[in-house]
Amino acid sequence: MTDDELATLRRWLSEGAPSTNGGVHPSTFADPRTIRGHAQFLRNQWYRPMTDPNDADACGHCHAGAPVNPATFPAPGATPCTTCHGDEGGVTACTTCHGAPGRSxxxxxxxxxxxxxxAAGAHARHAGATGSRAEGLPCTVCHPTPTRDNVLLSGTAHLDTHVEVFFDYARAGNQAQFDATTKRCTGTCHARGGARPDVAWTDPLQNPAQCNDCHGAPPANHYAGACTSCHREANATGTALTNPVLHVNGRVDLGDGSGQCGACHGAGESPWPSSGAHAAHANPSAARPVPCESCHSVPSAGQKHPIGGGARVTFGGLAIAGGSRATFDPTTKTCSQTYCHTGRGANAPDPKWTDGPSSAACGACHSIPPPAPHATETNCGANTLCHQGSLSSGTTFTALGKAAHVDGTVTRGL
Structure with missing residues (x-):
């Protein structure tokens, strides 16, 4: 023994070597498969050598990386526990008893x-990423999961030699049950009106779940149109998923799942789509932005949104100001008799949704000037009696002019 080795041995003896008559572990002690291995030894002792620093066989007397370390200095040459148990948590990681390195x-x-x-059953189909989920479900959906502090406490549900199934009702459903004899689940995520509501634990291996197994495609009493009208995680026919992040996550997501108007139409907090004349109504050149409720029923908090299909045009507000009897033809996409476009002498009183800027050009909604008894002045912004300040030049509206134009009231002056 070299001087350095002798000094190390003396230090270990003086700083924490246990008083024991025990010898070196048997040759099979490191092998977790044998009855003479350390895994079986610890189970027989209810893991006290790992958790009790005063136990005569406490692992921490000699080995670094044990949950408790009664010795301040590990035995020279003793293999650290983390040599094999390298996942976060070391020997108390879930991978130690069930799972494998990197998989709990x-x-x-x-x-x-x-x-x-x-005997693994459907664990991989639930805890790992699959075609129906972008990431695995947490263990807590089906099992009581210990914290790092109580993972080795005897008397807990974790070390009672049984595997308990206690469902998280928020994720699995408030009717979820598991029959330990038949190993079948009922009332869970799978029971949403589909063809195979009650599944056995071995089903995913022999007969993996398909679209329509958990819920119909579409579900009963559901809008019968294309799934993509409302859901971005599926294809139009509901036979395949395109964005599993929004699938089996404990809620029914519309659009991108953000909960904002832009989840389905528009972007972010803006509800305005980019199609047709939406941009022209959102930021008109000659008026203030047109409220959405002028053309659509807009749900308020607690109200149901119109279900399925394309947008429904239900005129209100500005569109029917002054008693206008506004109508919309969904076939030709034409508006008629709206307050906004059907003014006196209008050149384009019945605009199509796809007509473009010509539908809002000066003269399109009312003639310039409108018919008698309106004044015959054509330079509206120069008229000191009526609309002075509404236009900066020609047909370019000022900010004040836009605020007072197409607002439901004919205003004289600003």
Whole structure:
């Protein structure tokens, strides 16, 4: 023994070597598969050597990386626990007893336990990413999951030799149940009106879930049009997922799932789509922005949104000001008799949704000037008696002019 090795040994003896008559572990002690291995030894002791620093066989007397370390200095040459248990949490990581390095759910490490694959059931289909989910479900959806502090406490549901299934009703459904004898789930995420509501734990291996198994495509009493009208996670026919991030996440998402108007139409907090004449109504050149409720029923908090299909045009507000009997033809996409466009002497009183800027040009909604008894002045902004200040030049409206134009009232002056 070299001087350095001797000094290390003396330091270990003086700083924490246990008083014990025990010898070196048997040759099979490191092998988790044998009955003489450390895994079986710890189970027989209810893991006290890992959790009790006063236990005569406390792992931390010699090994670094044990949950408790009664010794201030590990034994020279003793293998650290983290040599094999390298995941976060070390020996108390979920991967130690079920799972494998980098994976917390069963089966156990198939390098050591190849027979475990047959008993793994649907863990990979639930805890791992699949075609129906972008990421796995947390273990807490189906099991009581211990914290790092109580993972090794005897008497807890975690170390009672049984695997408990306690559903998180917020994710699994408030009717969720599991029959330990038949290993079948009822009332869970799978029971949403589809063709196969009650599934066995081994089904995903033998008969993986398909679209229409959990809920109909479309569900009962649901809008019968294309799924893509409302949901961005599926294709139009509901036979395949395109964005599984929004699927099986505990809620029904519309659009991109943000909960804002832009989730389905528009962008972010803006409800304005980019199609047709939406931009011209959102930021008109000759008026203030047109309120959405002028053309659509806009839901308020707590109200249901119009369900499914294209947007419905239901005129109100500005469109029917002054008693106008506004109508919309969805076939030709033409507006008629609206307050906004059907003024006296209008050149384009019945605009199409796709007509473009010509529908809002000066003279399109009312003649310039309007018919008698209106004054015959054509330079509206120069008329000191009526609309002075509404236009900066020609047909360019000022900010004050836009605010007073097409507002439901004919205003003289500003």
């Amino acid at each position: 759910y069963p089966p156990r490490d198939l390098c050591f336990f190849p027979e475990a694959a047959a």
